[in-house]
Amino acid sequence: MSETRIVRISDDALARALGADALAAAFANKGVEVHRTSSWGMQWLEPLVEIEGMGFGPATLDDVDAILAGTSSKAIGEIVEHPFIARQQRLTFSRAGQTRPTNLDDYEETGGWAGLRRARQIGSEAIIEEVLASGLRGRGGAGFPAGIKWKTVAGAAGPQKYIVCNADEGDSGTFADRMVMEGDPYALIEGMAIAGEAVGADQGYIYCRSEYPDSIRKLTEALKLCEGIIAPFRCEVRTGAGAYVCGEETSLLNSLEGKRGEVRAKPPLPALEGLFGKPTVVNNVLTLSAVPHILAEGGAAHYGALGMDRSKGTMPIQLAGNIKHGGLFETAFGITLRELIYDIGGGTESGRPVKAVQVGGPLGAYIHPDQFDIRFDYEEYTVADALIGHGGITVFDDTADMGQMARFAMEFCAAESCGKCTPCRIGSIRGVELIDRIRAGGRKADAVEVLPVMHNASKKGRLPEQDIGLLTDLCETMKFGSLCALGGFTPYPVMSALKNWPEDFMPESEKVLDRNDA
Amino acid sequence: MSTKEQRVAEIVAEHAGREGPMLPILHDIQHEFGCVDGEAERVIAGALNLSRADVHGVVSFYHDFHEKADPRPEVQICRAEACKARGVENLMAGAKQAAGERVKLSTVYCLGLCSAGPSARVGDTLHARLDAAALAKVIENA
Ligand SMILES: Cc1cc2nc3c(=O)[nH]c(=O)nc-3n(C[C@H](O)[C@H](O)[C@H](O)COP(=O)(O)O)c2cc1C
Ligand code: SF4
Ligand code: FES
Numbered sequence A: 001m002s003e004t005r006i007v008r009i010s011d012d013a014l015a016r017a018l019g020a021d022a023l024a025a026a027f028a029n030k031g032v033e034v035h036r037t038s039s040w041g042m043q044w045l046e047p048l049v050e051i052e053g054m055g056f057g058p059a060t061l062d063d064v065d066a067i068l069a070g071t072s073s074k075a076i077g078e079i080v081e082h083p084f085i086a087r088q089q090r091l092t093f094s095r096a097g098q099t100r101p102t103n104l105d106d107y108e109e110t111g112g113w114a115g116l117r118r119a120r121q122i123g124s125e126a127i128i129e130e131v132l133a134s135g136l137r138g139r140g141g142a143g144f145p146a147g148i149k150w151k152t153v154a155g156a157a158g159p160q161k162y163i164v165c166n167a168d169e170g171d172s173g174t175f176a177d178r179m180v181m182e183g184d185p186y187a188l189i190e191g192m193a194i195a196g197e198a199v200g201a202d203q204g205y206i207y208c209r210s211e212y213p214d215s216i217r218k219l220t221e222a223l224k225l226c227e228g229i230i231a232p233f234r235c236e237v238r239t240g241a242g243a244y245v246c247g248e249e250t251s252l253l254n255s256l257e258g259k260r261g262e263v264r265a266k267p268p269l270p271a272l273e274g275l276f277g278k279p280t281v282v283n284n285v286l287t288l289s290a291v292p293h294i295l296a297e298g299g300a301a302h303y304g305a306l307g308m309d310r311s312k313g314t315m316p317i318q319l320a321g322n323i324k325h326g327g328l329f330e331t332a333f334g335i336t337l338r339e340l341i342y343d344i345g346g347g348t349e350s351g352r353p354v355k356a357v358q359v360g361g362p363l364g365a366y367i368h369p370d371q372f373d374i375r376f377d378y379e380e381y382t383v384a385d386a387l388i389g390h391g392g393i394t395v396f397d398d399t400a401d402m403g404q405m406a407r408f409a410m411e412f413c414a415a416e417s418c419g420k421c422t423p424c425r426i427g428s429i430r431g432v433e434l435i436d437r438i439r440a441g442g443r444k445a446d447a448v449e450v451l452p453v454m455h456n457a458s459k460k461g462r463l464p465e466q467d468i469g470l471l472t473d474l475c476e477t478m479k480f481g482s483l484c485a486l487g488g489f490t491p492y493p494v495m496s497a498l499k500n501w502p503e504d505f506m507p508e509s510e511k512v513l514d515r516n517d518a
Numbered sequence B: 001m002s003t004k005e006q007r008v009a010e011i012v013a014e015h016a017g018r019e020g021p022m023l024p025i026l027h028d029i030q031h032e033f034g035c036v037d038g039e040a041e042r043v044i045a046g047a048l049n050l051s052r053a054d055v056h057g058v059v060s061f062y063h064d065f066h067e068k069a070d071p072r073p074e075v076q077i078c079r080a081e082a083c084k085a086r087g088v089e090n091l092m093a094g095a096k097q098a099a100g101e102r103v104k105l106s107t108v109y110c111l112g113l114c115s116a117g118p119s120a121r122v123g124d125t126l127h128a129r130l131d132a133a134a135l136a137k138v139i140e141n142a
Helices: A013-017 A020-029 A061-069 A104-109 A114-134 A146-155 A176-183 A185-199 A213-225 A249-256 A285-295 A299-305 A337-344 A378-383 A402-416 A427-439 A464-481 A485-489 A491-500 B003-014 B022-033 B038-048 B052-061 B081-085 B088-099 B132-141
Strands: A006-010 A033-037 A049-051 A054-056 A075-078 A162-167 A203-208 A234-239 A280-284 A314-321 A327-332 A354-359 A392-397 B074-078 B104-108 B120-122 B125-127
Touching: A006 A013, A006 A020, A013 A020, A013 A213, A013 B125, A020 A033, A020 A061, A049 A061, A104 A185, A114 A146, A114 A185, A114 A285, A114 A299, A146 A185, A146 A280, A162 A185, A162 A249, A162 A285, A176 A185, A176 A213, A176 A285, A176 A314, A185 A203, A185 A213, A185 A234, A185 A280, A185 A285, A203 A213, A203 A249, A213 A234, A234 B022, A249 A280, A280 A285, A285 A299, A314 A337, A314 B081, A337 A354, A337 A392, A354 A402, A354 A491, A392 B081, A402 A427, A402 A485, A402 A491, A402 B081, A427 A464, A464 A485, A464 A491, A485 A491, B003 B022, B003 B038, B022 B038, B022 B052, B038 B052, B074 B088, B074 B132, B081 B088, B088 B104, B088 B132, B120 B132, B125 B132
Parallel strands: A006 A033, A162 A203, A162 A280, A203 A234, A314 A392, B074 B104
Antiparallel strands: A006 A049, A049 A054, A054 A075, A314 A327, A354 A392, B074 B120, B120 B125
């Protein structure tokens, strides 16, 4: 065997969690050169070993010899030809699997910094024009047009302004931000520097959740290495502290300032009064990482030509949960859930029928297989009372208990509420209790209710049907009475579960309480 | 000043001059002492010109900061939706048994390994595709 062959193995957190480091060491011991690259995003095949374009995975230490000898049964053929990769339109993830994440030469050779160079030539107004023309919308959840936000900040009074990257990625079922930060950190940094150029900000912060130690390490290293390239723009990584709500932009700003991560009322918009009261761009990792491509020659038109209606460009979709082919799938908007789950994802990993999918993280609705023709598009999801959010899709098979999942949605809201408003802080706790009661078959009248002085209290306890009515009311109150989407959207998973799978809320064996008709 | 107070003051001083130094300070103190207790809060409050209540309010808001140190090794298990869809709840009874009194099990909502759960974290090391046996091993080695 030739000694000069290069073996490529990802050093992404997922590959490492599955033994990629030991595998890389084993290959190095055999005398071959090992490059640690980003991940292709075919996560069911991790750790994936690549030699001269051919893939082998999921590889274990026992496979090393056979892979080198070309006799391994783990061979998947040529990676770029693999249907999972061949079917994608990768822009944000154009380097995935192909470069060493913090290697500056690799970045430069694959078109890195071209967007920033051009941005510096064309100047603020033209940059914003191009971002507007591309149709790029925020990828963090709300889908707000990035160009309009930048324009507001550009027009605000200086001199001090900030670019803040929201890297809090708290949604279960999402990992695209993590893959960018660990696999292509310079793309994010370049996007931030371009944003800085556009709005007149020279300081950036990346607020990264503490659950991502690999991302923090890679970003810190990358920032040090490219300091001179992005100057006079400066950028720093800040570590979150385990609060989901700090993904909400105003909570994030409070947290960066060193305060409790409580949500701020808007207005004032962060664009005008953001970090330390200064005009601030807050954008998601994916939003900012899409920018270098858009700013490269012809990039805006290319980006804007993809997608459907008002959802332009590509979305890095994350296939997670009980799915056979889980991983990162970047494609133009418009693809249906059915294609994503069955054609691309291969159905459930367990081989059982799909029962439900949750799109958009813990605040997203549970979607029934009857609705799988819905197309990936911000507006189409809104109409269906669902959300795209950060593009995570979590698949459940028929063993899932949707009553339990609804309860968990409330439990999660209670655990993560910032506490500022009552419908969210208290409502979520009442929600957990209500779902427990419904599933227990209602309840008897309690000691206080049966007191003769409690004239208006029912003496009959409460039937599950009545508690379902109460839960519906509670969800309405949370939806319309909460300040931010944590309290405001938790009703979506709860009500969609209740609507689509009412049987999962039934008390086991329909046990009827002997109601005390006192 | 106790040696601890001195050390806390040093950490605070290391971050002096940064914008919004509070979270970086708290992380360093949590890392070094396993907690941010009242003594540390007092020193931070003094140095940053805040009330102790202000500092305590921040410390108590975030899941990452603890008021008391726990000497046991910690294993964080993800129990968010995607890991639930992959069966993490069925592993919990066994995990508790493996942990016993020796290991602290805590819940984390998502480690970003959602297509390959159940997943767990020990220090900065992540583990994915865990089944009952693999999780028990992670806990034993913690
Ligand atoms: C409870 C809650 C959590 C959020 N979490 C995140 C997050 O983890 N990452 C993110 O980019 N945006 C998150 N958002 C959305 C942000 O508030 C904000 O819309 C986003 O950072 C704006 O950037 P974009 O326009 O690039 O999407 C969250 C919002 C809410 C209400
Ligand atoms: S809805 Fe919940 S998280 Fe959002 S501001 Fe209100 S209390 Fe805070
Ligand atoms: S849901 Fe467990 S790692 Fe994301």
